[in-house]
Amino acid sequence: MDIHEYQTKELLKGYGVPVPDGRVAHNVANAAKVAEELSGERWVVKAQIHAGGRGKGGGVQVACSLDEVRQITDRLIGSRLVTPQTGADGRLVQRVLVEQACDINKEYYLGLVIDRGSQRVTVIASASGGMDIEEVARTTPEKVVHETVDPAVGLMEFQCRKIAAKIGLKGKQIQEASKLMRALYRCFRDNDALMAEINPLAAVNGGRLMALDAKMSFDGNALYRRPAITELRDFDEEDPKEVKASGHGLNYIALDGNVGCIVNGAGLAMATMDAISFHQGKPANFLDVGGGASPEKVGNAFRIVLQDPNVKIILVNIFAGINRCDWIAEGLIKAMQDQKIKVPIVVRLAGTNVEKGAEMLAASGIDFIMADNLDDAATKVMAALGEQGS
Amino acid sequence: MSVFVHKDSRVIIQGFTGQHATFHAEESMANGTNVVGGVTPGKGGQTHLGRPVFDTVSQAVEETGADVSGIFVPPAFAADAIMEALEAGIGVIVVVADGVPVQDMVRVKRYAIGRSAIIIGPNTPGIITPAACKVGIMPSHIYRSGRIGVVSRSGTLNYEAVQQMTALGMGQSTSVGIGGDPVNGTDFVTVLRAFEADPETDAVIMIGEIGGPQEVDAARWAQQNMSKPVVGFVAGVSAPPGRRMGHAGAIISGESDTANAKMDLMEELGMHVVRNPALIGETAHRVFS
Numbered sequence: 001m002d003i004h005e006y007q008t009k010e011l012l013k014g015y016g017v018p019v020p021d022g023r024v025a026h027n028v029a030n031a032a033k034v035a036e037e038l039s040g041e042r043w044v045v046k047a048q049i050h051a052g053g054r055g056k057g058g059g060v061q062v063a064c065s066l067d068e069v070r071q072i073t074d075r076l077i078g079s080r081l082v083t084p085q086t087g088a089d090g091r092l093v094q095r096v097l098v099e100q101a102c103d104i105n106k107e108y109y110l111g112l113v114i115d116r117g118s119q120r121v122t123v124i125a126s127a128s129g130g131m132d133i134e135e136v137a138r139t140t141p142e143k144v145v146h147e148t149v150d151p152a153v154g155l156m157e158f159q160c161r162k163i164a165a166k167i168g169l170k171g172k173q174i175q176e177a178s179k180l181m182r183a184l185y186r187c188f189r190d191n192d193a194l195m196a197e198i199n200p201l202a203a204v205n206g207g208r209l210m211a212l213d214a215k216m217s218f219d220g221n222a223l224y225r226r227p228a229i230t231e232l233r234d235f236d237e238e239d240p241k242e243v244k245a246s247g248h249g250l251n252y253i254a255l256d257g258n259v260g261c262i263v264n265g266a267g268l269a270m271a272t273m274d275a276i277s278f279h280q281g282k283p284a285n286f287l288d289v290g291g292g293a294s295p296e297k298v299g300n301a302f303r304i305v306l307q308d309p310n311v312k313i314i315l316v317n318i319f320a321g322i323n324r325c326d327w328i329a330e331g332l333i334k335a336m337q338d339q340k341i342k343v344p345i346v347v348r349l350a351g352t353n354v355e356k357g358a359e360m361l362a363a364s365g366i367d368f369i370m371a372d373n374l375d376d377a378a379t380k381v382m383a384a385l386g387e388q389g390s
Numbered sequence: 391m392s393v394f395v396h397k398d399s400r401v402i403i404q405g406f407t408g409q410h411a412t413f414h415a416e417e418s419m420a421n422g423t424n425v426v427g428g429v430t431p432g433k434g435g436q437t438h439l440g441r442p443v444f445d446t447v448s449q450a451v452e453e454t455g456a457d458v459s460g461i462f463v464p465p466a467f468a469a470d471a472i473m474e475a476l477e478a479g480i481g482v483i484v485v486v487a488d489g490v491p492v493q494d495m496v497r498v499k500r501y502a503i504g505r506s507a508i509i510i511g512p513n514t515p516g517i518i519t520p521a522a523c524k525v526g527i528m529p530s531h532i533y534r535s536g537r538i539g540v541v542s543r544s545g546t547l548n549y550e551a552v553q554q555m556t557a558l559g560m561g562q563s564t565s566v567g568i569g570g571d572p573v574n575g576t577d578f579v580t581v582l583r584a585f586e587a588d589p590e591t592d593a594v595i596m597i598g599e600i601g602g603p604q605e606v607d608a609a610r611w612a613q614q615n616m617s618k619p620v621v622g623f624v625a626g627v628s629a630p631p632g633r634r635m636g637h638a639g640a641i642i643s644g645e646s647d648t649a650n651a652k653m654d655l656m657e658e659l660g661m662h663v664v665r666n667p668a669l670i671g672e673t674a675h676r677v678f679s
Contacts, residue, residue, distance in 0.1 A: 114492055116602040116639070119499055119573045134644060151493075151500045192493055221638065222491035224466060251636045255628075266570060266636025267544015267599060270625040271667035274649070277628040278666045286629070288636045291488075291527075319549045321515060321529045322410075350553060351529050373557075374550060375668030 001218045003232040004048045006097040008214040011191070016183040017198075018210045022099030024048065031073035032066050034098040042101035045072040049091040050237040052215070053083035059093070062101055069098060094236065105207065107200035108167055109133050110181065112188045114195075121149040121188065123159070123181065127167045129200035155185040176209050191229050192222030241307055248300040250289055257282025259381055260305040260314040260343070262298070264289050264323050272317045275378040281385065284311045291322040298331025302339055312388060315381050316347045317374065325349045325357030333364045344369060344384045348377040392519040392564045393539065393584040393591070394482050394508055395458055399523045402456040402480075403428040404447065404463055404471050407438050411462035414527050415439055418460075421530040423523045426454040447478040458482040460516065460525040468512055469494035472575075476505050484525040485511030485575065492638065495573040502575075509575025513637065514567040515545035526567070536561015538678065539585035541578060542597035543570050543604075544637070547625060547667070551597055554671025560678070563591040570599065570637030578608035586616050593619045593678045595670065596661075598652065599640045600626030605652045609659035621674045622661040624649040 003011075006024040013019050021038050025031035035043045047059035054060050059081045063069040073096050080090035107129030115122035125145045128136045137144045145166045149155045160178035169177050180201075188196050198211040223230045235243055245252035251266065255273075259281050263269035266288050273283040285308065289301050305311060318328045328349065335341065348371040349357045361368050369384060371377035395401075401418070405411045406428020416439060419425050427442045427450050434445030444450040447459065459475045461468060465487040475483045476498075490512040502509060510517055516526010520533040532549060534556050542548040548567050555562070566581050568574055578596060585591045598605035605624055612620050626649040629635045631642040642648050646655075657663040664673040 114496065114572060116572050116604070120496055121493075138645075151497050189493065192491055194492060219492050221465060221489040222493070225491075253630075253633050253635065255630065263546075265544060265546025266640060267542070267547030267597070267625050268550055270544075270599065270629060270635050270640065271547050271550065271623075273628040274625060275666060275668050278668075283628055286633075286635055319546045319553070321545065321549055322527050351532065351549060373554070373668065375666070378668065 001220050001223065001229070001233055002050045002237070003216060003218070004050065004234065005046065005214060006048055007232045008216045009211065011216070012184065012187055012211060012214055015187040017180055017187070018208065019214070020099040020102060020210060020212065022097055024095050024097050025073065026095050027077065028070050028073045031096055031098050032070050035063070035066055035069040038098070038100050040100045043069055044099045044101050045069060045076065046097040046099070047076045047081050047093040048095045048097055049081055049086070049093060050234070051083050051085040051091055053085050054081065057081050057083035059083065091237070102202070102204040102210065102212070104212070105203040107202050109136070109199050110184070110201045111197040111199070112184060112193070112195070115148065118148045120151065121185070123147040123149065123155065123163060125163045125167050129202070133199065149185065154189065155182055157182065173203065173207060173209060180209055192219045192226055193217065194219050241304060245287070245304050249297060250287060250301055250304065252304055253286040254308060255283055255285055256310070257284045258310045258312040259385070260284045260308070260311040262287050262289060262301045262305060262314060262316045264291070264293060264318050264320070268317065268319055272315065272374065275374050276315070276381060279378045279382045281378070281382055284308055293323050293328060293331070295327055295331035295334055298328055299335045299338065302335040302341065306339070306341065311343060313344050313346065313381055313384055315377055316345060317377060318349050318351070320349070320351035320353065323352065325351065325353045326360060329357035329360040332361065332368070333366060336366050346371055346377055346380050346384065348372070348374065392522065393581070393588050394510070394564065394566065395517050395519050395523040395525060397422070397522040398424070399458045399482070400424055400426045400454060400456045401458045401460060401523065401525055402426060402447070402450045402454065404459055404461045404475065406430050406443055407433055408462055412439065414462070417530060418524045421524055422521055423525070426456055447474045447480065451478045451480065456480065458525060459484065461485045461487065463487065465489035465491070465512070469498050472498050472509060473501050476502055476507055481507055483507055483509045483575070484514065484516050485509065486514060486516060486527055487511070488513040490571065492571070492573050495571065499573065499575070508580070510566060511569040511575055513571045514569035515548060517564065517566045519564045520562055532556060533565060534561035537563055537590060537592040538674065539563050539588070539591040539594040540565040541581040541594065542567055543599045543639070544597065544625065547597055550667070551595055551670045555595070555674060558671050558675045560671070560675060563588060570639050572602060572639040578604050579611045582608055582612055582616060582620070586618055591618065593674070594621070595674050596620055596622045597670070598622065598624040599637065600624065600629050600635065600649050601639045601641045601643065601647055606655045609656040609661050612661065613659045619677055620661050621664060621670070621677055622653070622656045623664050623667060623670055624652045624656070625667065
C-alpha cells in the first residue's frame with residue numbers, strides 16, 4: 001500500500017527524520033495560508049499523487065510570493081498531472097504540499113528495501129541523489145552502496161557510519177546521517193514497510209541533512225496490526241475496478257487486451273495470460289478468484305471482467321485443488337443467466353469434482369466452448385476471436 | 391528415497407482442529423500419510439481424527455516422535471507457529487498460510503539459522519511424495535509415483551504441470567511448492583540440491599515466476615552442480631512491470647526480473663526452457679526420454 005509524500009514526511013518526522021517545514025493544502029486559500037504561516041520568502045508547491053517523476057510533469061514548482069503560491073496551486077489542484085509513471089491519462093491532483101524552500105548544497109539517495117537476494121532489509125545509498133536509482137545502479141553500480149540489516153540487532157551505528165563515509169559525507173554529517181538512517185529503519189520496521197525512499201536526501205543551508213522528498217509503501221498483509229497506516233490509504237489513487245474486486249476477495253488487474261481471464265491461483269492466472277499471448281492473443285486482465293471460490297465470487301468475477309468494454313471473449317481456467325469445479329460451474333451458469341452475457345465463454349475445468357462440474361455445464365443448455373487443457377483453451381479462444389473478425 | 395517427506399515421515403498438524411486443517415489432514419491420511427497427531431493450544435488431551443491433540447509442539451514431538459509439521463494457522467500467527475516448530479526440533483515445516491507479513495518471515499529466517507530445518511512456504515500448496523506422504527492442500531489424485539522432481543512457486547501452476555506430466559505417463563518422485571512470497575523458507579537451489587542427491591529422482595521440472603533472482607540463481611547453481619536435466623518455465627511473460635500479479639513476490643521491479651529475461655538467462659545456463667506453459671509436460675517428455 002502506497003501513501004502520499006506529505007503523509008510519509010509526517011510519519012518520518014515523528015521518528016526524528018528531519019523534513020522541511022510544510023503542510024498539506026486542499027485549495028488555493030488554504031495553500032496561501034500555509035505559506036504565510038511558514039514564513040520565509042520562497043516556497044515549494046508539490047502536487048500530491050501516488051506516482052514518481054512529478055518534477056518532470058510540472059508537479060513541483062517554486063513560488064517566490066504568496067501570489068505565486070496561489071497561482072501554482074490553482075493550476076495544480078483539479079488538473080490531471082502526467083508524469084513518466086502515470087500513463088497518458090495522468091492522475092487527478094486533489095491536494096498540494098506547501099513547504100519552505102531550502103538552498104541545496106548536495107543531493108544524496110537513501111533507501112530501504114526488503115532485498116530478495118539476502119532475504120533481509122537492505123540499505124541502499126548513493127552520492128548520486130535526485131536521480132532514478134535504478135538508472136544509477138545500471139550505469140554506475142560502483143556508486144551504489146548496499147548494507148544488509150541483521151533483524152536480530154537492527155541497523156547498527158557502525159553500519160550507518162560505513163554507509164555515510166562511502167557516499168562521501170564528512171565531519172558532523174556522519175553522526176547526523178547515522179541518526180537519520182536509524183530513525184528511518186525504526187520507522188520501516190515498526191510500520192511493516194516494504195520500501196522507504198528518501199530521494200533526495202539533501203545537505204541544505206550550510207550542511208544540515210534533510211529529507212526533501214520521501215516515499216514509503218507498506219505490506220498489505222500486515223495492515224491488520226497497523227491501524228494508523230491503514231488510515232492513510234487513499235482510494236482515489238487506486239483503480240476503482242481493482243478496489244471493487246478486492247472488496248469481493250478477487251485479485252484483478254486491468255490490462256489492455258480483449259481476452260477476459262478468470263482463473264484460480266496467481267501462477268496459473270499468469271500462465272493462462274502467457275498461453276494466450278503465445279497464441280498471439282492479448283489478455284484484457286489478470287484475475288485470480290483465489291481458493292474457495294463460491295458461485296457468488298464467480299458471478300462477481302464476471303461482473304468485473306465485463307466492465308471492461310474491450311472484452312470480446314472470456315476464458316475461464318480453473319484447476320481446483322482447494323476449490324471445487326461444481327461450485328465454479330454453478331457460478332458460471334448463474335452468471336450467464338443473471339448477467340445476459342453476450343461474449344463467448346471458453347471453459348477449461350480440471351481437478352476436484354471436474355466430472356460433476358462438466359456435467360452441470362453440459363446439462364445447462366448454455367453454449368459454453370469447452371476445452372480439454374490449457375493449450376486447447378488458448379487455441380479455442382483464438383479461433384472464436386477469429387470468427388468474430390477481430 | 392524422494393526428498394524431504396517419505397513413507398516413514400511422522401507428521402503433526404499445527405492448528406489441527408480447524409476446519410481446513412481437518413479436511414486436509416483427513417485427505418492426507420486417506421492417501422497414506424502417517425499423521426501422528428496435532429497441536430491446538432488449549433485442546434491438549436483431546437483426540438481428533440483418531441489422533442492425539444497437544445497444547446504445544448514440543449509435547450507433540452516428545453510423545454509422537456514427529457519430524458514433519460504442517461502449519462495450518464492463520465497468517466497472523468504463522469511466524470510464531472514456525473518458530474515453535476523450529477524450537478521443538480521439527481525437521482520439515484510446511485506453511486500453507488497465504489498472507490504472512492514479509493518482515494515476520496525475515497525474522498523467522500534469522501531464527502532458523504543454525505537449526506537444520508527445511509521451511510516450505512509460506513503461501514505454498516505444500517509438498518507431496520505420491521502414495522507416501524502429503525503435507526498441504528493439493529489434490530492428491532492428480533499425482534502419480536514416478537522419478538521426476540517438481541518444484542514451483544505457484545500452487546495451481548504446479549497442478550497444471552503435474553497434470554500435463556501425468557497425461558503423458560510421467561510420475562513424480564516429490565513435488566514441492568516453495569510458495570509465492572518474496573521472503574520464503576526454501577529457495578529453488580535448496581530443492582534442486584535435494585533432487586540432485588536423491589537416487590529416486592532422474593530429472594526435475596522447475597516452475598518460476600516474475601520477480602526476484604531465485605530462478606536465475608538456481609540455473610547458475612544447476613550449471614555448476616547438477617548432473618540431472620532440468621526443464622524450466624517462468625510465468626508472467628505478459629505481466630506489466632510494476633504491477634503485483636497476485637503473489638506478493640510476483641512483481642517486475644527491474645529489467646532482469648521479467649519472465650523473458652529470466653528464461654533467456656536460464657537457457658544460456660543450460661536449462662531446457664519451455665516458453666509455452668501448455669507444453670511443460672510435452673517438453674519434459676521429449677527432454678527426459
